[in-house]
Amino acid sequence: MFIFLPANTANTDSATFDHVNTPTAYWEIAVTVAVVLLTTALVTVVALLACAGAGKLARMDNASYPAALSRAATTLAAVITLAALLT
Incomplete structure (x- = not known):
C-alpha cells in the first residue's frame, strides 16, 4: 500500500475494489500533516x-559559560535557518 493515495479513486467495479471507492482526500491531508510534524520534530x-555539541566543544575550548551559551545559540539558529531555507 502506498503512503500517498490518489485523490480521485472512481471505480465502476465496486464488488472487487471496495476499498478504492472510499474518499482518500482526508487520508492525504492526515499523511501530509504527519509528515510535516515528524519532519519538524526531526x-x-x-x-x-x-x-549541545557546540556548547560542549566551546566549554572544552575553555570558553566561559556565557560564551559557550552564545555559540550554542548561534548554532541552533543556524541549523533552524538552514532547515527553513531547504524547505
Whole structure:
C-alpha cells in the first residue's frame, strides 16, 4: 500500500475494489500533516544535538559559560535557518 493515495479513486467495479471507492482526500491531508510534524520534530532534535555539541566543544575550548551559551545559540539558529531555507 502506498503512503500517498490518489485523490480521485472512481471505480465502476465496486464488488472487487471496495476499498478504492472510499474518499482518500482526508487520508492525504492526515499523511501530509504527519509528515510535516515528524519532519519538524526531526529538525528540532538535530538542531538541539548540534546546539549541545557546540556548547560542549566551546566549554572544552575553555570558553566561559556565557560564551559557550552564545555559540550554542548561534548554532541552533543556524541549523533552524538552514532547515527553513531547504524547505
